[in-house]
Amino acid sequence: MPGPAQIIVDSVSHMYRPPRGREVLALDQVSLEVGNREFVALLGPSGCGKSTLLYLIGGFLPVEKGLISVDGAPVTGPGPDRGIVFQHFALFPWKTVRGNILYGLERQGMAKDEREKRAMDFIHLVGLSGFEDSYPSQLSGGMKQRTAIARTLAFDPKILLMDEPFGALDAQTRGLMQAELLRIWQMTPKTVIFVTHDVQEAVYLADRVAVMSARPGRIKTIVDTKFDKNDPNLFKTKAFGEKVDEIWNLVRDEAIKAQGTRVP
Amino acid sequence: MKTLIRYTPLLLIAIAWELVARFELVSTTALPPLSDVIRAWIDMIKDGELITNGAASMYRGMAGLGLAIIVGAILGIAMAWWKPVNVLLAPIVEVFYPLPKSALIPVTVIWLGFGDGSKILLIFLGCMLPVTIGAFNGARSSEQVLVWSARSMGANKLRMLWDVVVPSAMPEMLNGIRTALALSFILLVSAELIVAQQGFGHLIGSLGANGSYDAMYAVVLTVAFLGFAADRLYLLITRWTFAWRM
Numbered sequence: 001m002p003g004p005a006q007i008i009v010d011s012v013s014h015m016y017r018p019p020r021g022r023e024v025l026a027l028d029q030v031s032l033e034v035g036n037r038e039f040v041a042l043l044g045p046s047g048c049g050k051s052t053l054l055y056l057i058g059g060f061l062p063v064e065k066g067l068i069s070v071d072g073a074p075v076t077g078p079g080p081d082r083g084i085v086f087q088h089f090a091l092f093p094w095k096t097v098r099g100n101i102l103y104g105l106e107r108q109g110m111a112k113d114e115r116e117k118r119a120m121d122f123i124h125l126v127g128l129s130g131f132e133d134s135y136p137s138q139l140s141g142g143m144k145q146r147t148a149i150a151r152t153l154a155f156d157p158k159i160l161l162m163d164e165p166f167g168a169l170d171a172q173t174r175g176l177m178q179a180e181l182l183r184i185w186q187m188t189p190k191t192v193i194f195v196t197h198d199v200q201e202a203v204y205l206a207d208r209v210a211v212m213s214a215r216p217g218r219i220k221t222i223v224d225t226k227f228d229k230n231d232p233n234l235f236k237t238k239a240f241g242e243k244v245d246e247i248w249n250l251v252r253d254e255a256i257k258a259q260g261t262r263v264p
Numbered sequence: 265m266k267t268l269i270r271y272t273p274l275l276l277i278a279i280a281w282e283l284v285a286r287f288e289l290v291s292t293t294a295l296p297p298l299s300d301v302i303r304a305w306i307d308m309i310k311d312g313e314l315i316t317n318g319a320a321s322m323y324r325g326m327a328g329l330g331l332a333i334i335v336g337a338i339l340g341i342a343m344a345w346w347k348p349v350n351v352l353l354a355p356i357v358e359v360f361y362p363l364p365k366s367a368l369i370p371v372t373v374i375w376l377g378f379g380d381g382s383k384i385l386l387i388f389l390g391c392m393l394p395v396t397i398g399a400f401n402g403a404r405s406s407e408q409v410l411v412w413s414a415r416s417m418g419a420n421k422l423r424m425l426w427d428v429v430v431p432s433a434m435p436e437m438l439n440g441i442r443t444a445l446a447l448s449f450i451l452l453v454s455a456e457l458i459v460a461q462q463g464f465g466h467l468i469g470s471l472g473a474n475g476s477y478d479a480m481y482a483v484v485l486t487v488a489f490l491g492f493a494a495d496r497l498y499l500l501i502t503r504w505t506f507a508w509r510m
């Protein structure tokens with residue numbers, strides 16, 4: 001990890017309490033440090049608590065055991081220093097593309113002219129020029145997620161939290177969006193925590209991949225995955241393939257375990 | 265043109281009405297010919313009777329419904345968002361909701377007398393709960409991720425309530441308002457029929473008692489048309505508000 005940690009997760013445990021039924025230990029003594037402008041993927045089988053960890057860092061769920069700090073200050077709630085992108089876009093359906101992007105800028109108290117210009121810049125950045133006045137219901141999945149990414153980037157959070165952002169997209173769109181995200185990330189470098197269960201996606205996008213174990217969620221290992229992202233043949237290289245295999249083997253054990261818990 | 269064809273059945277009823285009454289297939293006291301009814305309507309417009317009584321009714325209806333929408337929406341959203349408010353009000357809403365509100369006509373008269381006040385109160389009480397329940401269900405269905413998104417973009421809790429919960433509650437709340445709109449007409453005319461010195465209901469009652477059946481039918485048709493027009497207007501407003509839903 002380059003430089004001092006920007007995000008510190010220290011021995012965090014979290015109980016998930018469903019409205020009915022018994023409570024489940026979702027995270028067990030998780031510790032993680034993420035450096036400034038580092039891209040870290042949280043990888044694991046479904047139900048391993050990777051999204052829960054993201055929501056805790058985002059301040060959407062209360063930290064009950066352990067400590068999470070960002071830039072030295074403990075996290076106590078959501079804030080515009082940590083922007084989030086959800087799997088199902090979470091756009092305001094009653095606002096246009098432009099309206100969605102303007103919302104965060106309005107909340108930051110940016111002057112009208114400035115925020116209008118900034119919104120248009122980001123619409124352009126994610127390739128949605130011409131769709132400014134469309135409502136989310138008029139857009140494809142990929143365009144919705146571009147809007148969501150633009151909305152979050154526009155108010156310039158230091159940290160970008162992404163919760164399986166391409167999980168709801170078809171395979172081709174997902175590939176395009178991954179490349180798009182890297183392009184944007186290289187233009188506006190930020191600290192990124194990216195939740196996914198797609199091994200190749202994690203290895204391709206992230207500097208480091210934190211592999212999580214099945215319930216209760218723990219961080220099993222952290223693997224360095226720094227590659228030259230601009231290499232168009234990256235996917236065909238031996239080193240990349242071996243890295244994917246190495247991590248896939250780690251995840252497979254956990255996926256089997258996660259399935260096994262349901263079989264008596 | 266399409267609208268014209270859609271409403272042809274109404275024209276057929278009108279023709280049947282006229283013929284049945286003209287040829288005295290039914291007693292003309294029970295059903296005066298439509299042309300007589302229209303003539304009576306024109307007379308009542310000319311001498312201002314329909315206008316003054318109509319104005320009184322419209323004022324009561326709009327005041328009662330307006331209050332019901334404002335208070336009902338605030339209560340419903342507050343119940344959905346603050347647990348203590350829900351604990352306090354939910355049992356009251358549950359018990360009060362199925363009560364036929366026309367049963368309150370004498371009660372509101374005892375409280376506020378024969379004038380506008382008792383009608384406004386009755387319509388307010390009768391129309392509030394459908395709005396409250398609509399707003400409550402709508403607000404409860406607001407998506408967690410939208411709330412979180414707004415919060416992470418720097419919206420405080422009150423701001424988030426206004427920017428996310430209120431628009432999320434809107435579709436269901438507007439359904440509640442539509443029910444309330446229909447109820448307001450029912451309650452208005454019933455209350456005026458029973459105790460009032462003015463209004464559509466009063467006019468229907470007194471004309472009927474005097475045996476002026478053509479004029480009575482004219483008022484009934486006027487009320488029916490206003491109810492229909494109000495519902496259409498409501499639909500127009502909703503469609504305009506929900507351009508985003510496609």
